[in-house]
Amino acid sequence: MSKPIHFPPDFIWGSATSAYQIEGSPLADGAGPSIWQRFCAVPGNVRDGDNGDIACDHYNRYKEDVALMARLGLKAYRFSVSWSRILPQGRGAVNQPGLDFYSKLIDELLAHGIEPMVTLYHWDLPAALDDRGGWLNPDIADWFTDYTRILFKAFDGRVKSWATLNEPWVVTDGGYMHGTLAPGHRNLHEAALASHNLMRAHGSAVQAYREIGRHQIGIVVNIEPKYPASQSQEDLDATRRADAYMNRQYLDPIFLGSYPPELKQMFGDAWPDWPAADFDLIGQKLDFVGINYYTRSVVRNEPSNWPLKVAPVRQPQATYTETGWEVFPQGLTDTLTTFTQRYGPMPVYIMENGSAFYDPPNAENGRVHDPLRIDCLRKNMQALSNALAQGVDVRGYMVWSLLDNLEWSLGFAKRFGIVHVNFETQQRTLKDSAYLYADIVASNGACL
Numbered sequence: 006m007s008k009p010i011h012f013p014p015d016f017i018w019g020s021a022t023s024a025y026q027i028e029g030s031p032l033a034d035g036a037g038p039s040i041w042q043r044f045c046a047v048p049g050n051v052r053d054g055d056n057g058d059i060a061c062d063h064y065n066r067y068k069e070d071v072a073l074m075a076r077l078g079l080k081a082y083r084f085s086v087s088w089s090r091i092l093p094q095g096r097g098a099v100n101q102p103g104l105d106f107y108s109k110l111i112d113e114l115l116a117h118g119i120e121p122m123v124t125l126y127h128w129d130l131p132a133a134l135d136d137r138g139g140w141l142n143p144d145i146a147d148w149f150t151d152y153t154r155i156l157f158k159a160f161d162g163r164v165k166s167w168a169t170l171n172e173p174w175v176v177t178d179g180g181y182m183h184g185t186l187a188p189g190h191r192n193l194h195e196a197a198l199a200s201h202n203l204m205r206a207h208g209s210a211v212q213a214y215r216e217i218g219r220h221q222i223g224i225v226v227n228i229e230p231k232y233p234a235s236q237s238q239e240d241l242d243a244t245r246r247a248d249a250y251m252n253r254q255y256l257d258p259i260f261l262g263s264y265p266p267e268l269k270q271m272f273g274d275a276w277p278d279w280p281a282a283d284f285d286l287i288g289q290k291l292d293f294v295g296i297n298y299y300t301r302s303v304v305r306n307e308p309s310n311w312p313l314k315v316a317p318v319r320q321p322q323a324t325y326t327e328t329g330w331e332v333f334p335q336g337l338t339d340t341l342t343t344f345t346q347r348y349g350p351m352p353v354y355i356m357e358n359g360s361a362f363y364d365p366p367n368a369e370n371g372r373v374h375d376p377l378r379i380d381c382l383r384k385n386m387q388a389l390s391n392a393l394a395q396g397v398d399v400r401g402y403m404v405w406s407l408l409d410n411l412e413w414s415l416g417f418a419k420r421f422g423i424v425h426v427n428f429e430t431q432q433r434t435l436k437d438s439a440y441l442y443a444d445i446v447a448s449n450g451a452c453l
Protein backbone atom coordinates (compact mmCIF):
# COMPACT_ATOMS: atom_id res chain seq x y z
CA MET A 6 0.00 0.00 0.00
CA SER A 7 1.64 3.24 -1.08
CA LYS A 8 1.53 6.13 1.38
CA PRO A 9 -0.35 9.36 0.53
CA ILE A 10 1.78 11.66 -1.60
CA HIS A 11 2.23 15.16 -0.21
CA PHE A 12 4.64 18.00 -0.95
CA PRO A 13 5.02 21.27 1.00
CA PRO A 14 3.12 24.22 -0.53
CA ASP A 15 6.36 26.08 -1.37
CA PHE A 16 8.11 23.03 -2.88
CA ILE A 17 10.25 24.09 -5.85
CA TRP A 18 9.78 22.07 -9.04
CA GLY A 19 12.32 22.49 -11.82
CA SER A 20 14.62 20.90 -14.31
CA ALA A 21 18.38 20.65 -14.72
CA THR A 22 20.95 20.77 -17.50
CA SER A 23 24.64 21.59 -17.88
CA ALA A 24 26.51 23.91 -20.22
CA TYR A 25 28.61 21.53 -22.27
CA GLN A 26 25.76 19.05 -22.64
CA ILE A 27 23.25 21.45 -24.23
CA GLU A 28 24.75 24.79 -25.31
CA GLY A 29 26.82 24.05 -28.41
CA SER A 30 28.91 26.92 -29.85
CA PRO A 31 31.72 26.19 -27.39
CA LEU A 32 34.07 28.73 -28.95
CA ALA A 33 31.53 31.40 -29.90
CA ASP A 34 32.06 35.08 -29.08
CA GLY A 35 35.51 34.72 -27.61
CA ALA A 36 34.98 31.63 -25.47
CA GLY A 37 37.96 29.38 -24.85
CA PRO A 38 38.06 25.58 -25.21
CA SER A 39 37.33 23.27 -22.28
CA ILE A 40 38.78 19.88 -21.44
CA TRP A 41 35.61 18.33 -22.89
CA GLN A 42 36.29 19.92 -26.25
CA ARG A 43 39.69 18.24 -26.17
CA PHE A 44 38.38 14.93 -24.78
CA CYS A 45 35.71 14.63 -27.48
CA ALA A 46 38.32 15.27 -30.19
CA VAL A 47 40.27 12.12 -29.23
CA PRO A 48 38.92 9.18 -31.25
CA GLY A 49 37.33 6.52 -29.06
CA ASN A 50 36.66 8.76 -26.07
CA VAL A 51 33.03 9.48 -26.91
CA ARG A 52 30.56 7.05 -28.45
CA ASP A 53 29.87 7.67 -32.16
CA GLY A 54 32.49 10.44 -32.09
CA ASP A 55 29.84 12.78 -30.66
CA ASN A 56 30.78 16.16 -29.20
CA GLY A 57 29.35 19.41 -27.86
CA ASP A 58 29.97 21.52 -30.95
CA ILE A 59 26.19 21.83 -31.56
CA ALA A 60 24.45 19.62 -28.93
CA CYS A 61 21.00 21.21 -28.35
CA ASP A 62 22.15 24.57 -29.80
CA HIS A 63 20.91 26.12 -26.58
CA TYR A 64 23.38 28.99 -26.94
CA ASN A 65 21.24 30.19 -29.86
CA ARG A 66 17.87 28.70 -28.80
CA TYR A 67 17.76 29.61 -25.11
CA LYS A 68 14.62 31.73 -25.52
CA GLU A 69 12.78 28.78 -27.12
CA ASP A 70 13.96 26.51 -24.30
CA VAL A 71 12.91 28.94 -21.58
CA ALA A 72 9.51 29.10 -23.25
CA LEU A 73 9.40 25.29 -23.00
CA MET A 74 10.16 25.52 -19.27
CA ALA A 75 7.35 28.07 -18.90
CA ARG A 76 5.02 25.78 -20.88
CA LEU A 77 5.76 23.09 -18.29
CA GLY A 78 5.14 25.57 -15.49
CA LEU A 79 8.61 25.11 -13.98
CA LYS A 80 9.42 27.24 -10.93
CA ALA A 81 13.19 26.89 -11.24
CA TYR A 82 15.88 25.95 -13.71
CA ARG A 83 19.28 24.57 -12.72
CA PHE A 84 22.00 25.26 -15.26
CA SER A 85 25.78 25.52 -15.23
CA VAL A 86 28.06 28.30 -16.41
CA SER A 87 30.89 27.48 -18.80
CA TRP A 88 34.02 28.75 -17.04
CA SER A 89 35.85 29.21 -20.35
CA ARG A 90 33.08 31.40 -21.77
CA ILE A 91 33.71 33.81 -18.88
CA LEU A 92 37.51 33.40 -18.73
CA PRO A 93 38.76 31.94 -22.03
CA GLN A 94 42.15 31.26 -20.44
CA GLY A 95 40.55 30.15 -17.19
CA ARG A 96 41.92 33.24 -15.45
CA GLY A 97 42.87 36.79 -16.37
CA ALA A 98 40.84 38.69 -18.96
CA VAL A 99 37.05 38.43 -18.74
CA ASN A 100 35.15 37.68 -21.97
CA GLN A 101 32.20 40.08 -21.76
CA PRO A 102 30.10 38.30 -24.45
CA GLY A 103 30.29 35.17 -22.28
CA LEU A 104 28.90 37.04 -19.30
CA ASP A 105 26.31 38.64 -21.57
CA PHE A 106 24.95 35.24 -22.66
CA TYR A 107 24.28 34.14 -19.11
CA SER A 108 22.89 37.55 -18.21
CA LYS A 109 20.37 37.26 -21.04
CA LEU A 110 19.49 33.69 -20.01
CA ILE A 111 18.93 34.79 -16.41
CA ASP A 112 16.76 37.72 -17.51
CA GLU A 113 14.71 35.43 -19.79
CA LEU A 114 14.14 33.03 -16.91
CA LEU A 115 13.13 35.79 -14.50
CA ALA A 116 10.80 37.30 -17.12
CA HIS A 117 8.98 33.93 -17.14
CA GLY A 118 8.89 33.68 -13.33
CA ILE A 119 11.51 30.91 -13.29
CA GLU A 120 14.20 31.01 -10.58
CA PRO A 121 17.75 30.53 -11.96
CA MET A 122 19.83 28.04 -9.93
CA VAL A 123 23.45 28.26 -11.02
CA THR A 124 26.08 25.52 -10.88
CA LEU A 125 29.50 27.11 -11.08
CA TYR A 126 31.35 23.99 -12.25
CA HIS A 127 29.83 21.09 -14.14
CA TRP A 128 32.97 19.33 -15.41
CA ASP A 129 34.03 21.64 -18.27
CA LEU A 130 37.39 22.92 -16.97
CA PRO A 131 39.09 25.50 -19.22
CA ALA A 132 41.70 23.70 -21.30
CA ALA A 133 44.18 26.47 -20.52
CA LEU A 134 44.01 25.59 -16.83
CA ASP A 135 44.41 21.89 -17.57
CA ASP A 136 47.64 22.89 -19.31
CA ARG A 137 48.73 24.25 -15.92
CA GLY A 138 47.78 21.02 -14.12
CA GLY A 139 44.08 21.70 -13.71
CA TRP A 140 42.65 20.08 -10.57
CA LEU A 141 46.15 18.71 -9.81
CA ASN A 142 47.55 22.21 -9.27
CA PRO A 143 46.83 23.57 -5.76
CA ASP A 144 46.54 27.05 -7.28
CA ILE A 145 43.21 25.98 -8.80
CA ALA A 146 41.47 26.87 -5.56
CA ASP A 147 42.38 30.51 -6.22
CA TRP A 148 41.68 30.26 -9.97
CA PHE A 149 38.20 28.84 -9.23
CA THR A 150 37.52 31.46 -6.56
CA ASP A 151 38.51 34.32 -8.87
CA TYR A 152 36.13 32.90 -11.50
CA THR A 153 33.27 32.56 -9.02
CA ARG A 154 33.78 36.10 -7.70
CA ILE A 155 33.19 37.44 -11.22
CA LEU A 156 29.85 35.61 -11.36
CA PHE A 157 28.81 36.50 -7.82
CA LYS A 158 29.40 40.20 -8.56
CA ALA A 159 27.68 40.03 -11.94
CA PHE A 160 24.62 37.94 -11.05
CA ASP A 161 23.99 37.73 -7.30
CA GLY A 162 21.36 40.44 -7.62
CA ARG A 163 19.31 38.09 -9.81
CA VAL A 164 20.55 34.60 -8.86
CA LYS A 165 19.54 33.46 -5.39
CA SER A 166 20.89 29.91 -5.48
CA TRP A 167 24.49 28.94 -6.23
CA ALA A 168 26.23 25.57 -6.16
CA THR A 169 30.01 25.43 -6.34
CA LEU A 170 30.63 21.98 -7.83
CA ASN A 171 28.56 19.33 -9.53
CA GLU A 172 29.57 15.88 -8.28
CA PRO A 173 33.25 16.09 -7.27
CA TRP A 174 33.17 12.29 -7.08
CA VAL A 175 32.48 11.94 -10.79
CA VAL A 176 35.10 14.57 -11.65
CA THR A 177 37.66 12.59 -9.66
CA ASP A 178 36.60 9.01 -10.39
CA GLY A 179 35.91 9.55 -14.08
CA GLY A 180 38.55 12.16 -14.86
CA TYR A 181 41.50 11.01 -12.76
CA MET A 182 40.91 7.49 -11.39
CA HIS A 183 39.51 5.56 -14.35
CA GLY A 184 40.03 7.99 -17.24
CA THR A 185 36.51 7.51 -18.63
CA LEU A 186 35.77 11.24 -18.50
CA ALA A 187 37.80 14.37 -19.25
CA PRO A 188 40.70 14.90 -18.78
CA GLY A 189 41.05 11.08 -19.08
CA HIS A 190 43.75 10.34 -16.48
CA ARG A 191 44.10 6.97 -14.72
CA ASN A 192 46.23 7.55 -11.66
CA LEU A 193 45.51 6.85 -7.98
CA HIS A 194 47.76 9.64 -6.72
CA GLU A 195 46.21 12.15 -9.11
CA ALA A 196 42.71 11.06 -8.12
CA ALA A 197 43.44 11.75 -4.46
CA LEU A 198 45.03 15.14 -5.23
CA ALA A 199 42.27 16.25 -7.60
CA SER A 200 39.62 15.22 -5.10
CA HIS A 201 41.19 17.26 -2.32
CA ASN A 202 41.81 20.29 -4.54
CA LEU A 203 38.17 20.21 -5.65
CA MET A 204 37.13 20.43 -2.02
CA ARG A 205 39.62 23.23 -1.30
CA ALA A 206 38.27 25.13 -4.28
CA HIS A 207 34.72 24.55 -3.08
CA GLY A 208 35.51 25.91 0.39
CA SER A 209 37.38 28.90 -0.99
CA ALA A 210 34.47 29.84 -3.27
CA VAL A 211 31.99 29.58 -0.39
CA GLN A 212 34.27 31.79 1.70
CA ALA A 213 34.31 34.35 -1.14
CA TYR A 214 30.54 34.19 -1.44
CA ARG A 215 30.18 35.06 2.24
CA GLU A 216 32.01 38.33 1.49
CA ILE A 217 30.03 39.19 -1.65
CA GLY A 218 26.79 37.23 -1.82
CA ARG A 219 23.42 37.82 -0.21
CA HIS A 220 21.61 34.57 -0.87
CA GLN A 221 22.32 30.84 -0.66
CA ILE A 222 25.21 28.64 -1.68
CA GLY A 223 25.81 24.91 -1.49
CA ILE A 224 27.35 21.96 -3.28
CA VAL A 225 25.84 19.21 -5.42
CA VAL A 226 26.92 15.62 -4.79
CA ASN A 227 25.84 12.33 -6.31
CA ILE A 228 24.73 9.76 -3.78
CA GLU A 229 24.37 6.09 -4.69
CA PRO A 230 23.35 4.14 -1.57
CA LYS A 231 25.22 0.86 -1.14
CA TYR A 232 23.57 -2.35 0.03
CA PRO A 233 25.58 -5.51 0.90
CA ALA A 234 25.08 -8.52 -1.35
CA SER A 235 25.29 -10.74 1.72
CA GLN A 236 25.86 -10.40 5.44
CA SER A 237 29.33 -11.90 5.15
CA GLN A 238 32.03 -9.74 6.75
CA GLU A 239 33.77 -9.43 3.38
CA ASP A 240 30.66 -8.04 1.71
CA LEU A 241 29.83 -5.78 4.66
CA ASP A 242 33.37 -4.36 4.56
CA ALA A 243 33.18 -3.95 0.79
CA THR A 244 29.90 -2.07 1.12
CA ARG A 245 31.43 0.25 3.70
CA ARG A 246 34.42 0.93 1.41
CA ALA A 247 32.14 1.71 -1.54
CA ASP A 248 29.96 4.00 0.60
CA ALA A 249 32.99 5.85 1.97
CA TYR A 250 34.51 6.31 -1.50
CA MET A 251 31.39 7.44 -3.35
CA ASN A 252 29.02 8.88 -0.78
CA ARG A 253 30.89 10.03 2.31
CA GLN A 254 34.15 11.23 0.71
CA TYR A 255 32.83 14.73 0.00
CA LEU A 256 30.24 15.39 2.68
CA ASP A 257 32.30 14.15 5.64
CA PRO A 258 35.06 16.80 5.28
CA ILE A 259 32.40 19.53 4.91
CA PHE A 260 30.21 18.51 7.85
CA LEU A 261 32.44 16.29 10.02
CA GLY A 262 35.86 17.91 9.45
CA SER A 263 37.64 14.81 8.16
CA TYR A 264 37.62 12.25 5.37
CA PRO A 265 36.27 8.74 5.98
CA PRO A 266 39.13 6.58 7.36
CA GLU A 267 38.47 3.98 4.68
CA LEU A 268 39.99 6.30 2.06
CA LYS A 269 43.50 6.18 3.55
CA GLN A 270 43.13 2.40 3.77
CA MET A 271 42.11 2.18 0.11
CA PHE A 272 44.48 4.77 -1.36
CA GLY A 273 47.48 3.87 0.81
CA ASP A 274 50.46 6.16 0.23
CA ALA A 275 48.47 7.90 -2.54
CA TRP A 276 46.46 9.54 0.25
CA PRO A 277 48.65 11.97 2.22
CA ASP A 278 47.85 13.54 5.58
CA TRP A 279 46.23 16.70 4.32
CA PRO A 280 47.03 19.97 6.18
CA ALA A 281 44.61 20.68 9.03
CA ALA A 282 44.05 24.22 7.69
CA ASP A 283 42.52 22.70 4.56
CA PHE A 284 39.65 21.31 6.62
CA ASP A 285 38.91 24.76 8.05
CA LEU A 286 38.60 25.96 4.45
CA ILE A 287 36.58 22.96 3.23
CA GLY A 288 34.23 23.10 6.22
CA GLN A 289 32.59 26.42 5.35
CA LYS A 290 28.95 26.46 6.45
CA LEU A 291 26.53 25.74 3.61
CA ASP A 292 22.97 26.91 3.10
CA PHE A 293 21.89 23.69 1.37
CA VAL A 294 23.14 20.45 -0.11
CA GLY A 295 22.11 19.36 -3.59
CA ILE A 296 21.79 15.62 -4.06
CA ASN A 297 21.75 13.83 -7.41
CA TYR A 298 20.03 10.45 -7.09
CA TYR A 299 19.68 7.92 -9.89
CA THR A 300 20.22 4.43 -8.53
CA ARG A 301 21.60 2.21 -5.83
CA SER A 302 24.31 -0.41 -5.88
CA VAL A 303 24.31 -3.90 -4.33
CA VAL A 304 27.93 -4.56 -3.41
CA ARG A 305 30.10 -7.63 -2.91
CA ASN A 306 33.77 -8.05 -2.09
CA GLU A 307 35.92 -8.53 -5.18
CA PRO A 308 39.67 -8.57 -4.38
CA SER A 309 40.67 -8.40 -8.05
CA ASN A 310 38.96 -5.05 -8.70
CA TRP A 311 41.36 -2.06 -8.49
CA PRO A 312 41.42 -0.09 -6.20
CA LEU A 313 38.26 -0.55 -4.09
CA LYS A 314 38.07 -4.37 -4.35
CA VAL A 315 34.30 -4.24 -4.74
CA ALA A 316 31.88 -5.33 -7.47
CA PRO A 317 28.21 -4.57 -8.14
CA VAL A 318 25.69 -7.42 -8.08
CA ARG A 319 22.96 -7.22 -10.73
CA GLN A 320 19.42 -7.65 -9.41
CA PRO A 321 17.63 -10.16 -11.72
CA GLN A 322 14.07 -8.97 -11.04
CA ALA A 323 14.82 -5.27 -11.37
CA THR A 324 14.26 -2.78 -14.23
CA TYR A 325 17.47 -1.28 -15.56
CA THR A 326 17.81 1.94 -17.54
CA GLU A 327 19.79 2.44 -20.78
CA THR A 328 22.77 3.49 -18.66
CA GLY A 329 22.64 0.19 -16.75
CA TRP A 330 21.23 1.73 -13.56
CA GLU A 331 18.69 -0.17 -11.49
CA VAL A 332 15.39 1.61 -10.98
CA PHE A 333 15.26 1.60 -7.17
CA PRO A 334 13.16 4.44 -5.76
CA GLN A 335 13.54 3.21 -2.17
CA GLY A 336 17.16 4.25 -2.56
CA LEU A 337 16.04 7.87 -2.89
CA THR A 338 14.18 7.68 0.43
CA ASP A 339 17.13 5.89 2.07
CA THR A 340 19.60 8.45 0.66
CA LEU A 341 17.66 11.34 2.16
CA THR A 342 17.03 9.78 5.57
CA THR A 343 20.62 8.56 5.83
CA PHE A 344 21.91 12.04 4.91
CA THR A 345 19.87 13.63 7.69
CA GLN A 346 20.88 10.99 10.22
CA ARG A 347 24.60 11.41 9.43
CA TYR A 348 24.91 15.16 8.89
CA GLY A 349 21.91 16.55 10.70
CA PRO A 350 18.83 18.38 9.42
CA MET A 351 19.50 20.95 6.73
CA PRO A 352 17.85 22.09 3.48
CA VAL A 353 18.29 19.57 0.67
CA TYR A 354 17.39 19.83 -3.00
CA ILE A 355 17.19 16.89 -5.35
CA MET A 356 19.23 18.57 -8.07
CA GLU A 357 19.12 15.62 -10.47
CA ASN A 358 16.91 12.57 -10.80
CA GLY A 359 15.88 10.90 -14.04
CA SER A 360 16.34 7.96 -16.33
CA ALA A 361 17.57 7.10 -19.81
CA PHE A 362 15.31 4.94 -21.92
CA TYR A 363 15.04 4.52 -25.70
CA ASP A 364 11.84 6.27 -26.79
CA PRO A 365 11.78 7.08 -30.55
CA PRO A 366 9.02 9.45 -31.73
CA ASN A 367 5.87 7.68 -33.02
CA ALA A 368 6.08 7.66 -36.82
CA GLU A 369 2.36 8.47 -37.29
CA ASN A 370 1.63 11.19 -34.75
CA GLY A 371 5.10 12.34 -33.75
CA ARG A 372 4.29 11.79 -30.05
CA VAL A 373 7.09 10.42 -27.84
CA HIS A 374 5.72 7.74 -25.57
CA ASP A 375 8.11 7.03 -22.69
CA PRO A 376 6.24 4.71 -20.30
CA LEU A 377 9.35 3.48 -18.51
CA ARG A 378 10.47 7.02 -17.72
CA ILE A 379 6.95 7.82 -16.51
CA ASP A 380 6.94 4.75 -14.27
CA CYS A 381 10.34 5.73 -12.88
CA LEU A 382 9.21 9.33 -12.27
CA ARG A 383 6.02 8.24 -10.48
CA LYS A 384 7.93 5.86 -8.22
CA ASN A 385 10.56 8.47 -7.40
CA MET A 386 7.85 10.98 -6.52
CA GLN A 387 6.42 8.46 -4.05
CA ALA A 388 9.90 7.88 -2.60
CA LEU A 389 10.52 11.63 -2.28
CA SER A 390 7.19 12.15 -0.55
CA ASN A 391 8.03 9.31 1.85
CA ALA A 392 11.30 11.05 2.78
CA LEU A 393 9.44 14.31 3.41
CA ALA A 394 6.94 12.42 5.59
CA GLN A 395 9.93 11.15 7.62
CA GLY A 396 11.00 14.75 8.28
CA VAL A 397 13.74 15.28 5.69
CA ASP A 398 13.90 18.98 4.78
CA VAL A 399 13.67 18.62 1.00
CA ARG A 400 13.05 22.02 -0.58
CA GLY A 401 12.84 21.14 -4.27
CA TYR A 402 13.26 18.69 -7.13
CA MET A 403 15.01 19.24 -10.48
CA VAL A 404 14.28 16.57 -13.04
CA TRP A 405 17.26 15.46 -15.12
CA SER A 406 16.93 16.53 -17.75
CA LEU A 407 14.87 19.17 -19.51
CA LEU A 408 16.27 18.14 -22.91
CA ASP A 409 17.86 15.07 -24.42
CA ASN A 410 21.52 16.10 -24.49
CA LEU A 411 25.16 15.00 -24.76
CA GLU A 412 25.52 12.24 -22.20
CA TRP A 413 29.27 12.80 -21.89
CA SER A 414 31.26 9.80 -23.14
CA LEU A 415 28.02 8.01 -24.05
CA GLY A 416 27.26 10.70 -26.61
CA PHE A 417 23.72 11.48 -27.77
CA ALA A 418 22.67 7.82 -27.72
CA LYS A 419 21.53 7.93 -24.10
CA ARG A 420 18.52 10.21 -23.71
CA PHE A 421 17.46 11.56 -20.27
CA GLY A 422 15.25 14.41 -21.46
CA ILE A 423 11.56 14.82 -20.74
CA VAL A 424 11.72 16.76 -24.01
CA HIS A 425 12.92 14.88 -27.09
CA VAL A 426 15.50 16.61 -29.27
CA ASN A 427 15.94 15.77 -32.95
CA PHE A 428 19.64 16.58 -33.22
CA GLU A 429 19.42 16.89 -37.03
CA THR A 430 16.61 19.47 -37.01
CA GLN A 431 16.87 20.69 -33.40
CA GLN A 432 13.11 20.17 -33.11
CA ARG A 433 11.96 19.83 -29.52
CA THR A 434 9.02 17.47 -28.76
CA LEU A 435 7.45 17.08 -25.31
CA LYS A 436 7.58 13.42 -24.31
CA ASP A 437 4.62 11.93 -22.42
CA SER A 438 6.76 12.31 -19.28
CA ALA A 439 6.88 16.08 -19.85
CA TYR A 440 3.08 16.24 -19.80
CA LEU A 441 3.05 14.24 -16.56
CA TYR A 442 5.75 16.43 -15.03
CA ALA A 443 3.76 19.54 -15.97
CA ASP A 444 0.75 18.05 -14.13
CA ILE A 445 2.94 17.24 -11.11
CA VAL A 446 4.22 20.82 -11.04
CA ALA A 447 0.77 22.36 -11.53
CA SER A 448 -0.83 20.20 -8.82
CA ASN A 449 2.21 20.13 -6.50
CA GLY A 450 2.10 16.37 -6.75
CA ALA A 451 -1.61 16.02 -5.99
CA CYS A 452 -2.19 14.45 -9.45
CA LEU A 453 -0.09 11.40 -8.46
Ligand SMILES: OC[C@@H]1[C@@H](O)[C@H](O)[C@@H](O)c2nc(CNc3ccccc3)cn21
Pocket residue numbers: 023026171172175227297299328357405411412413421
Ligand atom coordinates in the same frame (compact mmCIF):
# COMPACT_ATOMS: atom_id res chain seq x y z
O1 LIG B 1 24.17 10.52 -16.42
C1 LIG B 1 23.12 11.41 -16.30
C2 LIG B 1 23.59 12.67 -15.57
C3 LIG B 1 24.60 13.50 -16.37
O2 LIG B 1 24.08 13.81 -17.64
C4 LIG B 1 24.88 14.77 -15.56
O3 LIG B 1 25.67 15.71 -16.27
C5 LIG B 1 25.61 14.43 -14.27
O4 LIG B 1 25.51 15.47 -13.32
C6 LIG B 1 25.11 13.13 -13.70
N1 LIG B 1 25.49 12.56 -12.58
C7 LIG B 1 24.87 11.38 -12.50
C8 LIG B 1 25.05 10.39 -11.38
N2 LIG B 1 26.38 10.07 -11.18
C9 LIG B 1 27.17 9.32 -12.02
C10 LIG B 1 27.57 8.08 -11.64
C11 LIG B 1 28.41 7.35 -12.46
C12 LIG B 1 28.86 7.89 -13.64
C13 LIG B 1 28.44 9.15 -14.03
C14 LIG B 1 27.58 9.87 -13.21
C15 LIG B 1 24.07 11.21 -13.57
N3 LIG B 1 24.22 12.31 -14.29
